[in-house]
Amino acid sequence: MKQQYDVVVLGAGSGGLTAAVGFRKVGKSVLLVEREHIGGECTNSGCIPSKALLHHAKGYRHALEVAGETAQSETYRKNAFTYVRNRINHILAEETPETFQKLGIDVVMGEAEFTAPCVVRVGETEYLYKHAVIATGSSPRPLSVPGLNQADVLTNQNLFTLTEAPEKLLIVGAGPIGLEMGQAFAMLGSQVTLASIDDTFARLEDAAIQPILAKSFEALGVTTLLSAHLTNVEDKEAVFEIRNGETVVEEKRVAFDKILVAVGRIPNLPKGLDVATIKHDARGIMIDSQFRTSNKYVYATGDVALRLKFTHTADDTSRQIVTHVVSKGLLRTNQKKSVPKVTYTYPEVAQVGMSMKEAETKYGRDGIMRVEVPFTLNDRAKTDSATAGVLVVIARRLHGTVLGAHIIGPAAGELIGVFTLAIDQKISLWSIQQTIFAYPTYSLIIKKAADFFVGTQLVELKKDLIRVSKKSLPKILIALVWLIALTQIYAYQQSHGMGVTETAFMVFDFVTMTVWGPLIYILAYTIRPLTFLPGTALTILSGIFFGFWTGTILTIIAANLSAAVAYITGRFFGGNLKLEDSIIGNSVSALRNNTFSAVLTMRLIFLPFDLVSYAAGIIKTKFIPFMGATVLGTLLGIATFVSVGASIDIESFRQNGITIDVIDANFIILSALVFVASLGISKLLKRWQAKP
Numbered sequence: 001m002k003q004q005y006d007v008v009v010l011g012a013g014s015g016g017l018t019a020a021v022g023f024r025k026v027g028k029s030v031l032l033v034e035r036e037h038i039g040g041e042c043t044n045s046g047c048i049p050s051k052a053l054l055h056h057a058k059g060y061r062h063a064l065e066v067a068g069e070t071a072q073s074e075t076y077r078k079n080a081f082t083y084v085r086n087r088i089n090h091i092l093a094e095e096t097p098e099t100f101q102k103l104g105i106d107v108v109m110g111e112a113e114f115t116a117p118c119v120v121r122v123g124e125t126e127y128l129y130k131h132a133v134i135a136t137g138s139s140p141r142p143l144s145v146p147g148l149n150q151a152d153v154l155t156n157q158n159l160f161t162l163t164e165a166p167e168k169l170l171i172v173g174a175g176p177i178g179l180e181m182g183q184a185f186a187m188l189g190s191q192v193t194l195a196s197i198d199d200t201f202a203r204l205e206d207a208a209i210q211p212i213l214a215k216s217f218e219a220l221g222v223t224t225l226l227s228a229h230l231t232n233v234e235d236k237e238a239v240f241e242i243r244n245g246e247t248v249v250e251e252k253r254v255a256f257d258k259i260l261v262a263v264g265r266i267p268n269l270p271k272g273l274d275v276a277t278i279k280h281d282a283r284g285i286m287i288d289s290q291f292r293t294s295n296k297y298v299y300a301t302g303d304v305a306l307r308l309k310f311t312h313t314a315d316d317t318s319r320q321i322v323t324h325v326v327s328k329g330l331l332r333t334n335q336k337k338s339v340p341k342v343t344y345t346y347p348e349v350a351q352v353g354m355s356m357k358e359a360e361t362k363y364g365r366d367g368i369m370r371v372e373v374p375f376t377l378n379d380r381a382k383t384d385s386a387t388a389g390v391l392v393v394i395a396r397r398l399h400g401t402v403l404g405a406h407i408i409g410p411a412a413g414e415l416i417g418v419f420t421l422a423i424d425q426k427i428s429l430w431s432i433q434q435t436i437f438a439y440p441t442y443s444l445i446i447k448k449a450a451d452f453f454v455g456t457q458l459v460e461l462k463k464d465l466i467r468v469s470k471k472s473l474p475k476i477l478i479a480l481v482w483l484i485a486l487t488q489i490y491a492y493q494q495s496h497g498m499g500v501t502e503t504a505f506m507v508f509d510f511v512t513m514t515v516w517g518p519l520i521y522i523l524a525y526t527i528r529p530l531t532f533l534p535g536t537a538l539t540i541l542s543g544i545f546f547g548f549w550t551g552t553i554l555t556i557i558a559a560n561l562s563a564a565v566a567y568i569t570g571r572f573f574g575g576n577l578k579l580e581d582s583i584i585g586n587s588v589s590a591l592r593n594n595t596f597s598a599v600l601t602m603r604l605i606f607l608p609f610d611l612v613s614y615a616a617g618i619i620k621t622k623f624i625p626f627m628g629a630t631v632l633g634t635l636l637g638i639a640t641f642v643s644v645g646a647s648i649d650i651e652s653f654r655q656n657g658i659t660i661d662v663i664d665a666n667f668i669i670l671s672a673l674v675f676v677a678s679l680g681i682s683k684l685l686k687r688w689q690a691k692p
Contacts, residue, residue, distance in 0.1 A: 005031045007325075008120055008129040010112045010270055013040020015302035015314030016135035017095070020105050022322035030105045031129075033112045033122055039095045041137055041156070041303075042311045044088060049160040050180055052087040054344055056080045057187035061346075077165075080188055084160050114272030117295050131297050131325055134278075134285060135314065138265035138303035143172060147233035154260040165190045166257040170238055172230055173262035174198060176343045179213075181260055183345050186220040193254045195225040195240060205349060206356065206392050206406035208372055213349060213408060216388070225252055267304045289590070290333050291321050299325070308339050336589060338423040342413035347389050350416035353404030353423050359394045366467060369397050369456065371449045375409045378448070380440040386410040393419070393429070393449045397464050400428035400453060411442045418446055429453040518546070518554050525558030529566035529610050535559070536641055543645020551642045556631075559638060563613045563630045570617025577618060588619045596625035603633025 009020045012034035020032045037044050057080065063073045097107040110122040120127050140155035154162075156177060165188040171178045174196035186192045194217070201214045201224060217224060227249075228240040238259065240252040267284035279286040279294040285305040292299050299321045302314035320333040340352040359368045375381040375389035389409020395402050405419035422432065433450035437443045457464070525538055539559070542551035591598050599621070602612045616626050 002119075002126045002128060003031075004128045005029045005106075006130050007031070008033065008112075008127055008132045009135060010120070010132065011035075011040065011135035011137055011268075011302070011304075012038045012095075012107075013135060013137050013302060013314065014042050014311040015137075015318045016040070016133065017100075018315045018318035019133045019135060019301065019321060020100065021103065022319060023325075024103055024105050026322070026326050028326075031127055032100060032105050032107045033120070034107070034109055035111045035136075037092075038097060038100075038107075039092055043091050043095060045157045045160060047311055048091055049084045049088055050156070050177070050184075051344055052084045053080060053160070054180060054184045054346075056083045057184040058346055061187040077188055080165065081160065081162050088160070112270055114270065114276035114278070117276050118297055120272075129297070131299070133318070133321060134270060134293070134298065134300040134304055135302045135318065136268040136270055136304045138267050138284075138309060140261060141264040141266050143230075143259075143261040143263055145230050145233055148259070149233070152236065152256070152259055154258050156262075159260065167191060168255055168257045169193070169260060170195065170254050170256035170258070171260045171262060173264070174201070174203075174224075175262060175264070176341075177262040178260070179343055179345050181262070182217065182222055183220060186217075186222050187346075191221070193223040193225065193256070195228040195230065195238075195254070197227065197229055199227045201226060202349075205351065205408075208390050208392050209349060209406055209408040212347070212388060212390065213345065216346060223254075225254070228252065265303060265309055269304065289335060289593075290324055290329075291317055291335075308341075310339065310341070313339055338420050340413075340416045340420045342416065344413065347386070347409050348407075348412035350407045350412035351405070352416050352420045353402065354394060355404060355406075356392075356394055359403045363396060363403075367397055368403065369395050369453060371395065371452050371456075373445055373449045373452065375445065378440075378442060378445045380442050380444070381410060383440065384410065391415075391445050391449055393453070395429050395453060397457065397460075398468070400430040400457070401426060402429060409442075409445075415443060415446065418443070518550075521546075521554055522558040522561065525555070526561040526565055528562050529569060529613065532610075535562070535609050539638060539641040540645035543642040543647070545645075548643055548646040551646065552639055555638045555642055556635065559609070559634050560627065560631055563609070563634075564627065566610050566613030567617040567623065567626060570614035571620065572617075574614075574618030591616075591619055592621055595621040596629045599626050599629035600633045603630060603637065606637055609634075609637075 006028040007019075007023045008031045009016045009023075010033050012020075012032055016032065016034075017039075020030050024030045040046075042048060056076075060073060060077050060080070063076065067073065097109070100107050108122050108125075112120045112122050115121045115126060118129055118132075120129070120132065140157060143153070159181070165185050167190060169185050169190045169192050171182050171192065171194045174182075174194055178194060178196070179202070182192050182194045200210065201217075202210050205213065214224070225240060225242070227243050229243055230238055231241055232239050236256055238254045238256060240254065241248045242250045242252055266282075267280075269280055269285070273280050273285070276298065277295045278298055284303075285293055285300040287293055287300050287305050290299075291301060291305070301317040301321060303309040306313055306317060316337065317333075323331050324333050338352050340350060343349040354362070356370060371391075371393040373391045373393075374387070375391070376387045378387070381387045381389070386409070389407070389412070391409070392406040393402065394404040394406075402419055402422040404423075405416060407415055418432075421427065429450040432446065433454045435447065435450075437447045521542065524533075525535070528535060528538065539555050542555045545551070546554060595616070599612065599616060603609075613630075
């Protein structure tokens, strides 16, 4: 039995549900296939239950701080996992198969297997599709250690089936899950040990955040082991080697009732990927810049394909896939969006954009400004007794462009959205400083950071301008010499009443009077990008003076040399521009990654020759692919214009200028055929580029 759908979505987690609903809203017939439970990891064993447990644990901790331990507080503590399951069930009530069937989405429970490039089978039924979206998610990475009883192991998949907090909990892994659950169980009264192979606590966080977060764990009585490698387990006692590099410094033994393993995720790969010609490896399904797999009819989203395994990245990717497919590829996807990351500890930690090290590597230490604002300067934090925290903003000097933001403090996850918007929309701290924020709110700390930037920048403006001027001085001097030389050339032309045609004739009269003529022509053409002499005119004149074959060969050599000169000029004067950070950043990245095909296409459709060459240098495309594409892409264009010149009678042209009488019709026909061939090849190239 076979059924046909416009779209088949595998996996009913965040990415899959977003894709299914999105396609249905635009009128597509949609089949949603789920192996285990609607809602995926996030609702059943990830984001929702973990945040519910944290909320309950924080409430219990706050009650103890206010009233001490009471019978009511103990009852509240014991109800932690009941509360979690109630929250899960509350959300699942909105994510039933019936809910989506009412939207017109067919739902099938079972495991899907690809049986052909455009066919999946679930049970005994095969489903044909025009497009498919794989959103099958990921699973906890298992931990294999000698002596470890799997009955003692917890992962996010079975953690929330507990009925009470274990007395002694060992957490292996200090990523977001390890940190969040470490605090939650410590607040609920567990004796928690957090072990990490990293030599720095919260290694990926900013240096100003790490000590604040570490202090909050210490205050809860959490024991932290760093550079700790679990070697074996003996009777509910974990044995760790504390290492300095490869050297074992000491051995630590940790007693536990349960071990929570939080050492990463592995992709859930559907069956039959090879049959469907979908490439994959141990990291997941391989996708291109449009989230498309090696099977052009199949897309992949979420943990099974993305490097950043967050619910919000899966959701965003699915939205983009829907738009891309519905627009038939006209609307391109964007993989360069800034992705905020939040760890829901107490206090919360949030980050978006570059780290300090990344910013220094890209812009240099003198090119950036680091702003730190403690929450002790925020009045709302003072009223809430929540001043433990800091905001760190990294921005470009002078520009004020936000490069990165790092926060630890109350509402960090809410505040980070402002900086995500600022990075993606290129909103500078100059603009943010002019924005009105309500008082008293936590968000005023953002304006405080902008105030600091503006104040510091105004004080150091003179120093920064001198620094930038010194750095640009060689380019300014060369540009000035270049401008003076051009001015003298044009002044000479004006004083002798010479236009472009007269100048070209003077050059070619000189060229034809010497055996060095071809070399002089090549030299004149090579430096042409520096004099702005029209390349088309020189190309046509080469046909007039040298004939079709000689003119074509000479111009091929000269044109490619001139392209190199224009490229180097663009690279010299524009090489320091960070265009990948501008509003055209996505286009710049695409051109860098596909230099050969992009430049070849532009050459074939006769885009302005020098403009393409200058632009290639400015955006720092790769030189060898650029030149290779130029060599191939200019052959037809050069032949076209040289043939026009070869069709013109020079003496008649000198006397009468361009008239229909001086043009040989055969060469015009050849030019037209070459031009049509160029357009045809460019269209074929575009189709080839569109293939995954």
